[in-house]
Amino acid sequence: MEQLIPKLADVWQEHLDADSEASGRRLGNVLGTEWKGWVRDITALPGWAAVQAWQPQDRRGPAMHLHALACAGRLDWPAQRDLLRHLAAQDAPWTSAHLSWCLRQVARGAGHDGELLHLELPAALAAGLPGAQLVGHRRALEAVLAIVEENPPVDVRLERRLRTALNIGIRKAGDHVLPVWLGQSAGTLGAAVQDRLGDVLRGTGVGDLLDHCSTLEKLTPDVRWRRRAEQLLAATAGGDDVVRGILGCFAEHTSYVLDEADRLLRALTWLLAADPGPAATALLARVTDTAALSARGDGHPRAPLTANASVTLLARRDGDVPLTTLARLSTAVRNKGLQKRVRAAFAQLGEARGRTYAEMLELCVDTHGLDADGRHTEQVGGHQAVVALVDERPRLSFRDGETVLRSVPAAVRDGFPADLKRLQELVKEIGRTVTAERRRVESVLSEERDWAYADWVARYLDHPVTGVFGRSLIWETGDGEGWTAGIPVRDRGGWALRGPDGLTVRGTRVRLWHPVRAAAAQVARWRDHVAAGALRQPFKQAFREVYRLTPAEEQTATYSNRFAAHILRYRQANALMRVRGWHAGYLGPWDGGHHSAAARELGGGGWRASFDHTLADGMGGGDHEARYCGTDQVRFARRDGRGWRDVPLAEVPVPVFSEAMRDVDLFVGVTSIAADPQWADHGDRRFDEYWRSAGFGELTPTAQMRREALERLLPRTRLAGRTSLGERWLRVRGSLGAYRIHLGSGNVLREPDDAYLCIVPARSPAVRLPFDEDTVLNAIVAKAFLLAADEKITDPSILRQLRR
Structure with missing residues (x-):
């Protein structure tokens, strides 16, 4: 690296070396021998006050001496390291010559293995020197940054300081405006910022403002950082436009951002928060949405640092936008820490309004300007643009008359691109609200809640978004003595409930119907009604699985082994847990990574279920990724103040127990290797015995519900004459043979020798199911249609098996 460093006169080198040695003696005189002991906080030493009193030029020599020790691998004591960090961060009359000397020490020395302490001072100089002093140093600084990226130190905070400072120096040395990493490492975000802001980025002070924003380490900036930020913002030409432009581009970003970009964006949100206007609030809400949500559905926020800050700032603002945004995120966010922050902020807003958390969620669902029928209409380019909820999904369409x-009409696409983009963004926003609201309404099934009739109508029937779900669900009405179930219908008196017998009822209170509270005859009538095509539900309700305590669980008392000893495909299982709102530590080859307990709050937050699972086979692949996990116990706890208290299963409310066990059954049923039709071809024999026993064994409650659904659905399809239901199997008669499809796993055996057939259905079944969430049921129906017409099969892999 030394050939990259600008050459200086020998007299300079000798002078700086001498300055460093003299400063070493001075440090010893001021701090005594304690600074070479195990004092972790340098500010605790008696001599620290004297160091603070030094003039700026007097701090330079001691910092150089410590840097020389670090480069020689002799910076051994915590207090020395702490002092180097303090001195590097303070102002001193540094020059380009000092930076060259520091870099030459780095190139000649061995450093401190794995810690990179010898880069602390040159990085700080690179960030602090003006661009004119950094001319000629760009390649050397890039080489130092490469050291950090290839060998990151164990201390994460040191790594952040080094990366941020070196990037700032590289930007100034190369005469860039935007931080280098924003354009190179953050996907399309840097390009989008360049396109949107253009010449604004070349305004006076823009680079200095962004450099300062990149240095924000804390969630909440201190007074010194804010004061400097305000000065730079005021001195920057078009400063407000830069802040809003970068945040606006991020609000439209679809990928994750690097830590450096995350810190910059977090700082910009603090600058934006200084504007109390409605436009700033709307932008802050969009930034919060983008930062908090996952880009790939894995639960990890796109920009976690920005998300935490923006949630805090959004909760401090007035109006409906913060309420609707935080209400949506409270159910949409999957990261446990961020979810806790969102819910706490939202609960605080609710307390200020005298509302419970659950009430606030219901009252703050965004309408997005839709009318009571879930439509928004406007004229654009001579055409009528319609945004509407169709089959629970937002759609944008255009009409020319009728x-x-x-x-999209060419007149709109070419003549009104801004309006088209605004409408497309509206569709995306409605889609996010619909997804969050479906999840929230389903979670009410575990709660013991009821509503006054007028409140229920306003919140669950007349609302343009929630009403899409509420009008398709079964509810119960009563006066506290008894409950009568029905589906919402309009009559002359307004909304009422109508049962499968056609009778209409009203009551003073309403609650969401759950089959676990209903008699078997009533449940059967509703399932017949739904299967007949009279109702398509947004999630399983009539056909919802019911889980009650078994004799074995009464014996174990405090835990359930009902779903223990299964082998799951771990990555899929962990992803599904997150989708269903369960939080779990990730399994892997680290301390504590052998075991995890996924947990979810139910019953409105008053109850918690936990599901134990462990590594089943060590690690697989070169990336040390966990492939399989084994399942274990399910336990329950009740909220006790700020903590939780374990409770016996018999004390858990029936809806809470049923909903938790249903989720665990879902994890097992969907991600078990028993449901993998290609398992036999994996060449992995370790779990063959489990695969055979679970893949063709007794049915779980979910599988039993599939059987009941098929019993009602098949007679209404063209499969009626070619299928028959057994206790565990759907038998299908084709032209070439007969087959049995297991109702639990979807695995297929060919009669009469029970030869296994590997069939992966390539399309959805040719029949409309009353619910979409059971992927195994979809696969069973698709396989049944395929095998009933086996003479038409053209897939070569299936044909080879049939001829075998």
Whole structure:
């Protein structure tokens, strides 16, 4: 690296070396021998006050001496390291010559293995020197940054300081405006910022403002950082436009961002928060949405640092936008720490309004300007643009008179691109609200809640988004003595409930119907009603699985082994847990990584279920990724103040127990290796015995519900004459043979020798199911249609098996 460092006169080198040695003696005189002991906080030493009293030029020599020790691998004591960090961060009359000397020490020395302490001072100089002093140092600084990226130190905070400072120096040395990493390492974000802001980025002070924003380490900036930020913002040409432009580009970003970008964005949100106006609030809400949500559905926020700060700032603002945004995120966010912050902020807003958390969630669902029928209409480019909820999904369409156009009209696409983009963004926002609201309404099934009739109508029927779900669900009404179930219908008196017998009822209170509280005859009537096509539900309700305590669970008392000893595909299982709102530590080859307990709050937050699972086979692959996990106990706890108290299963409310066990059954049923039709071809024999026993064994409650659904659905399809249901199997008669499909796993055996057939259905079944969430049921129906017409099969892999 030394050939990259600008050459200086020998007299300079000798002078700086001498300055460093003299400063070493001075440090010993001021701090005594304690600074070479195990004092971790340098500010605790008696001599620290004297160090603070030094003039700026007097701090330079001691910092150089400590840097020389670090480069020689002799910076051994915590107090020395702490002092180097303090001195590097303070102002001193540094020059380009000092930076060259520091870099030459780095190039010649061995450093301190794995800690990179010898880069602390040159990184700080690179960030602090003006661009004119950094001319000629760009390649050397890039080489130092490469050291950090290839060998990151164990101390994460040191790594952040080094990366941030070196990037700032590289930017100034190369005469860039945007931080280098924003353009190179954050996908399309840097390009989008360049396109949107253009010449604004070349305004006076823009680079210095962004450099300062990149240095924000804390969630809440201190007074010194804020004062400097305000000065730079005021001195920056178009400073407000830069802040809003970068945040606006991020709000439209679809990928994760690097830590450096995350810190910059977090700082910009603090600058934006100084504007109390509604436009700033709307932008802050969009930034919060983008930062908090996952880009790939894995639960990890796109920008966690920005998300934490923006949630805090959004909760401090007035109006409906913060309420609707935080309400949506409280159910949509999957990261445990961020979810806790969102819910705490939202609960605080609710307390200020005298509302419970659950009430606030219901009252703050965004309407997005939709009318009571879930539509928004406006004229654009001579055409009528319609945003509407169709089959629970937002759609944008255009009309020319009474004709619905198949695509976006050219007049709109070319003449009104801003309006088209705004409408497309509206569709995305509605989609996010619909997804969060479906999840929230389903969670009410575990709660013991009821509503006054007028409140229920306003919140669950007349609302343009929630009403899409509420009007398709079964509810119960009563006066506290008894409950009568029905589906919402309109009559002359307004909304009422109508049962499968056609009778209409009203009551003073309403609650969401759950089959666990209903008699078997009533449940059967509703399932017949739904299967007949009279109702398509947003999630399983009539056909919802019911889980009650078994004799074995009464014996174990405090835990359930009902779903223990299964082998799951771990990555899929962990992802599904997150989707269903369960939080779990990730399994892997680290301390504590052998075991995890996924947990979810139910019953409105008053109850918690936990599901133990462990590594089943060590690690697989070169990336040390966990492939399989083994399942274990399910336990329950009740909220006790700020903590939780374990309780016996018999004390858990029936809806809470049923909903928790249903989720665990879902994890097992969907991600078990028994449900993998290609398992036999994996060549992995360790779990073959489990695969055979679970893949063709007794049915779980979920599988039993599939059987009941098929019993009602099949007679209404063209499979009626070619299928029959057994206790565990759906038998299908084709032209070439007969087959049995297991109702639990979807695995297929061919009669009469029970030869296993590996079939992976390539499309959805040719029949409309009353619910979409059971992927195994979809696969069973698709396989049944395929095998009933086996003479038409063209897939070569299936044909080879049939001829075998």
